Amino acid sequence: MRSHEAGALHAEGYGGPPLYLPFPDDVMALLPQLWPETVRRDEEGRLTVAGLDVVSIAREFGTAAYVVDEQDFRARARAFRDGFGEAFGSVGGGADVYYAGKAFLCTAVATWVAEEGLSLDVCSGGELAVARRAGFPPERIGFHGNNKSMDEIRDALEYGVGRIVLDSFVEIERVSAVAAELGVTAPVMIRVTVGVEAHTHEFIATGHEDQKFGFSLSSGQAFEAARLVLDHEHLDLRGLHSHIGSQIFDTGGFELSARRLVGLHARVADDLGHHCPEIDLGGGFGMAYTSQHTPLPPALLGKQMADIVARELKAVGDGNLSRVPRVSVEPGRAIVGPSTFTLYEVGTVKQVELDEQHSRAYVSVDGGMSDNVRPALYEADYSCTLANRSSAARPMLARVVGRHCESGDIVVQDEWLPADTRPGDLIAVPGTGAYCRALSSQYNHTPRPPVLAVRDGSARVLVRRETIDDLLALDVGSS
Known part of the structure; x- marks a missing residue:
């Protein structure tokens, strides 16, 4: 204050x-x-x-008017695509960059994102409708939100989105029921509350599971959610998802969150016999609003995060390439903000x-x-x-x-x-x-x-x- x-x-x-x-x-x-x-x-x-x-x-x-430099937007999108693609080329199963539509979305922006080879993260039926209007490839869409309605879930599955991020035990049953009704298998990820909150140059590793998003890791909820998803024939567990904060200017917080997410990934594989092909480390990458802000270039950010994931995979002994997950991230502000x-x-x-x-x-x-x-x-x-x-x-x-x-x-x-x-x-x-x-x-x-x-x-x-x-x-x- x-x-x-x-x-x-x-x-x-x-x-x-x-x-x-x-x-x-x-x-x-x-x-x-x-x-x-x-x-x-x-x-x-x-x-x-x-x-x-x-x-x-x-x-x-x-006036007033928002003025977007289209060339700048596209260049930033490509920088994330290429930076993370190169950094994760020899780490894990590669990398996908999902543009976080909640930062700003309209049909033109959705078109730019698709043309620059990024995927798209939406978190409401309205954002999904914009993506559909733009003809965004459904397999490259992730659907977020902590209280998705039955109609939103139905729209997402009918369009064929690539993944729905589950946020509660209620949603496991809700998505399974809609998928059964439609006669499809829903690709899902589990949002894991990893107990890390990152903000600007600081991160805190305890006491941050008291929030509305995700399944608690420390209480065992996240593992139980994975077990329940695997018991539903109309759900396909694609991976584990985390998000630790906003306006992050270094990768310290990601190191601990990746460790915990990779650890859960290994436990699901060992104890439940299921290899999740994806993990998502979220977004929150910072941008410069004033001279006090110093964001990392996407290439350096990608390299540092790839190094973190490589270390954590090695720590759990996951050298089997068939078990190494593909990594995804979700920049929004860092692309459209500047x-x-x-x-x-x-x-x-x-x-x-x-x-x-x-x-x-x-x-x-x-x-x-x-x-x-x-x-x-x-x-x-x-x-x-x-x-x-x-x-x-x-x-x-x-x-x-x-x-x-x-x-x-x-x-x-x-x-x-x-x-x-x-x-x-x-x-x-x-x-x-x-x-x-x-x-x-x-x-x-x-x-x-x-x-x-x-x-x-x-x-x-x-x-x-x-x-x-x-x-x-x-x-x-x-x-």
Whole structure:
């Protein structure tokens, strides 16, 4: 939390920037690790993406708007595909990369994922419907969720998804019943709660089985789930699945989770006589929102995880290649997050006096917590830049806030902007591809922004802007 037990005046960031945000030499400079690969500034200081300037984007499509660099998205997808494919080429049975659709999914993105050779992880009937609309190969789809409905399970099995991740004993019976009804065998994985929680640079190895997901490993639930699945003729136990956290910047947590998952894999093979052909180590790989974040490149991440899996397989004596599982991972945020920025227009700028020595500029934009709730929900930090022109003004410490009737409606907690930032300027916030549109709302009856893809100097709409008519269409009236 940003609060301090001695009072707000002692909290980090009060009256001054946080430690990771030093006074800039050039307030207009772009940190490359925060932006899509084609983003530049032109000779007028305007931000451009794939050769198209944001002033033109705002003029044609309006603001607020999510802007996706298609080339960047595809490049990141390929980097995970190739990095993990090469790293696991001689470890286990190879590797599959499942794009985590919960980060952001639409039919175009599903198409990109399929074309770049990745698989797709969905966790609702709605996400599955998007995949089906895009014609995504069903055998490359994994279906997640801790409370799948009978209709969702039926839709998944009718479409022929490659795996359903079981999350409870109820689901074992539920999926088996639907599979029997349809006369099919359901490929399933067991989600294992391995007792490891990883977050940023830390991981904790105890006390994290108290959660809604998965079967507890330490209590024996996961092994019992495997035994029960093997007793059902309409279920095919494909493997074991784990997930340990989000915004992970090193592989320390994966080392312990892989050890426990590989150990369970060996026990199922030895005690139950069943070789699970897959294990899934989950996702949660971090991305850079600000200069304080240092994510690993996919190739290095894949190599380190392959080394971990190789060590754990060796430790359980699993040198028999017929028993070595294929490994899968599920990046979402790390692919789509950095590929997207949100474009806003400034509405008001005001200076608020904090005390005799400190003031803060509040820069209000035409969006906010309805299109990016993460700062309010998680106290997530973001960066931003003046996007429509150059400026030689001195830097001022600013807080970019939204238009909603909520004091916690903050888009960027702290950032340096030119002191001449004014109404009508454009502000771009990078790193908004993951969980911004996916978690968006219509708070204050605010229509959601469009999602635009830019490639080779032109932009197109992937998801159109909502309208007031869209909001009213669901209101059935009083009669």
